[in-house]
Each structure stands twice: as C-alpha cells, then as structure tokens.
Amino acid sequence: MSPTDPLSLLFTAWVASAILMVGLWLLERRLQHLSIADVGWCYGLALVVLWYASAAPGEPARRLLVALLVLLYAVRLGTHVLVDRLWRKPEDGRYRALRLRWGEQGPLRRFWYFQLQAAAIAWFSLPPLVVMQNPHPPFHLIELLGVLLWGVAVTGEAVADRQLAVFRRQPWNRDRVCREGLWYYSRHPNYFFEWLHWWSYVVMGLASPLGTWGLTLIGPLTMGWALLKVTGIPWTETQTMKNRGRQYAEYQRSTNAFIPWPPRRL
Template identity: 65%
Template sequence: MTVDPLRLVLAAYLAMVVFMAVLWAVQLRLRNASIADVGWCAGLIGTVLWYVGQAAGEAERKLLVSILVSLYAGRLGFYILFDRVIGKSEDARYRRLRQQWGERAGLFMFGYFQLQAIAVAAFSLPFLVVIQNPRPPFGLIELVGVLIWLAAVAGEAAADWQLATFRSKPWNRDRVCRDGLWYFSRHPNYFFEWLHWWSYVVMALGAPGWPLTLIGPIGMGWALTKVTGIPPAEEQGVRSRGDDYRDYQRTTNAFFPWFPKRP
C-alpha cells in the first residue's frame, strides 16, 4: 500500500513537536539549550528511519539511506552531546540569547525548540525523495552522490576532531585554531555540513520530486552563513580572541576552504 508522502511528513512534524517540547522541559532543569541540537540529530534519525519503514521504495536504497542518516546525524549528535552538553556549561550563543530575551527567555526558548521541530520535518524531505526514487538503485549518479557524502561527512568529522584536539590543550585557550582544515577556512565544519546536503541532490537528480532535495543545501547554507552559524561564531571569536581572530578574518576565508592570504 502506497503511503501519502505529505501525511508522512505531517505526522513526523507532529511527533517532533511533542519531542521538542519534552526536550525544552529538560533544558529548563539542565540550563543548557544545546540539547536542542542533539534533539535535532536524534529526531532526524528517527524520522528518516520511520520513512524507511512506511514509504514505498527499493529495499537496497532504504538500507543505504538508513546507513547514511544514522552515520551523519549520529556522529554529529554524539559530538554535540559530549562537546557541549554532558558536563559542560551552556554554549555562549545560547547564553547571549537568554540575556537578550530577559524575562521572556523561557517562552522564546520554547519557540526556538519548536523551530527545530520544523527543521527536522523540512530537512527530512531530501531523504524521503531519495527513498522513493523509482530508478534501479546504485546507478552512476547515485554512486557519485555517495562519494560526495563520504567526502563531506569525513571532512566535517575531521574538522570537529581537529578543533576539539586544539581546544583540549590548556595553552591554546586564548588562541585561534589554524590546524588542519582550519588553516584553509574559518569554518570548515560548516562548509562540509553544507556540502553534505548536496549529496542527496545528486542521488535524487531527475527523480520525481528531486527539486525538494534543494531544501537541504539552500536551507542549511542560509542558516549557517546568515543566521545560526557563522555570524554568532564570528562575534564570539572576536570577543574571546581579539586581534588574533581579527587577523584570522583578514587572511582566511570564512566558508569555502582556500589558501590563506599573506598577512
């Protein structure tokens, strides 16, 4: 029996509304809103795996999508959990939001968590399109998409590991990380996160509904470069590292990796 994709997405959204409301209540006790980011990763995995069980599609492609979403969102979720939640104080960007919102911080934070529910529903669409691709699985175009996925997820994991290693050394507390991929970009983790979403566009290219996969790179690119990614990270970098970070800004691309300019 064919299941209406719109009903699948709507049901996933409603489930995420409840899930994010629970996480909002949890953060009231933890006083750490970074749990919303962990919830986004967990919610994406749960939503896509539910699509795998409900939507029409080839079994081989469903297995592929299950592996891709579990590895991508699982790695990111565990990284955020251990880097920003367990035993950690709240991330600076969330602390600033609480200060800006003042007495209404609780209400506005609830709205923020509900925006995460919308984001899960929106960013689950590329996976649903790939699952329902009617073409035989593992054609050349799809394999190219998988190669892009491998390069992007490996790049993001490497960038996160390099930054975590740099920050783990006490003598680097007030210094800017220029190790590895951070030599070529001020935010290589964001670049590879954005690149990762292009892999689903390639995998679904020409399939019914494939333009919906553009929600991934367009939506994530906008969020990372204009809203929740680079702007607050740049502000925090200047605030905490001063002239060293300003020099980094003058010499190194913010997003696309490239060789730095001479100071």
C-alpha cells in the first residue's frame, strides 16, 4: 500500500490523533476540564489536513486551498472553545453531568472519550481529503460555489458564537435566554452553520471523479446526526431547561431548534 494511498493517509491520521488525545487525556486528569477534548479535536483536524496538503496526491493549488479553508475553520472554532469554555472557565454543565454519571470509572471512560475524538478527527478529515485528491486542473465553477458556501457558513457560525459570548458576559443576562441576533431566528444557529459548513466540501467535491464524491457526504450526515440526535441539541437543551425552565420552554415553542426562521407568534 502506497504511503499516499487514501487508506494509508487516514490510518496515519488516526494513529497520530490517538497519540495526541492520549496526551490531552493526561492533561485533562490534571485540569479536570473535558472541554480540552473539543479544543484538541479542532486543532487536531487542522494539523491532519495541513499534513494531507503535503502528502496527498492531487493538484497542488486545490490542496492548498482546501487546507487553508479547514485551517481557518478549525483554528477559529478551537480558539473560541478555548477562550469561551476552557480558559479560566468552569466546566460545561454537560461535561459535569457526564463526570457524575461515570463515577469511579471516570478516568477510563474519559480515556475512551478522548479516543473517540481521535477517531472523529480521521473521520471528518475524509471529505477534505477527497476534494484535495481531485486531479483535474483548478478551479471548476462548482468549487468556487463551495468556497462561497464555506464563507457563509463559517462567518455565520463565528457571528453566532460571538453574539452568545457577548450576551453571556453581561451580568444582567445571567438568568435570561439569548434571543439576540441570529439567536432570534434559531435556538442553535451555531450548530446550523457548523452543519452547513460541512456541505461546502460536498459542493466542492462535485468536481471530483464520480467514484469518490459520495464520501464527502460523511461530513454533513455525521455532523447533522451528532448535532440533532446525540451530543449537540439534546445535551444543550436538557441542561438549559434545568437552568431556565419556563423561559426556555417559551423559547422552544416560538423558535426553530435548528434552521433559522422567523419565530412563531404565541
């Protein structure tokens, strides 16, 4: 198997990510703050795709463009998590609940949680890798449309994160639900734009050879499932209902959970 074969690249990315996550797991045992796993996922994805840009086959200009897109997305998100949720911040309520649920098995469970993040780095690095390996000359019109979609999605997510962070910093908003800016139209606009971001690689991948394009769907399908059914909206809303019950229930009745849309009149 060639070192530049897609399976070899993915396997190497997974091994390197697993080693990275062991180091972060050891650090977490000292810090007692599971948000470090989210930061590790973001920065780990950026490092893996940067490595793909030098090691994967494909047209060099396209490899450079895709690496730049992933780098800007992942570093922006990872830095936001680092500053907003980790640095001198209490652990997120969702992670505190996990810590209590895991009890005495906590260290081992957290180890495997970090290893799950390592596998997720390799998994989500596949759509950019598919786009990078396109041997055709750059850049097809559909690829430029994908870059435009990427810009809308990453900007939307950054704006939503910023609006929520500014809202939370005001002491008079401590017990209030954020309904400002994009949060007026969606209860989770950051999640919506995160999901939309993964569609940008699907659009760019339409210029790839037909046999590989379908692999780009891994990104939005997996991320959509995680955000809608597993670690995103269900965890967040359960925790928020505990803290802001009646007020948040009204927000749920009036405002879409995911896709931004004008709120309903009650």
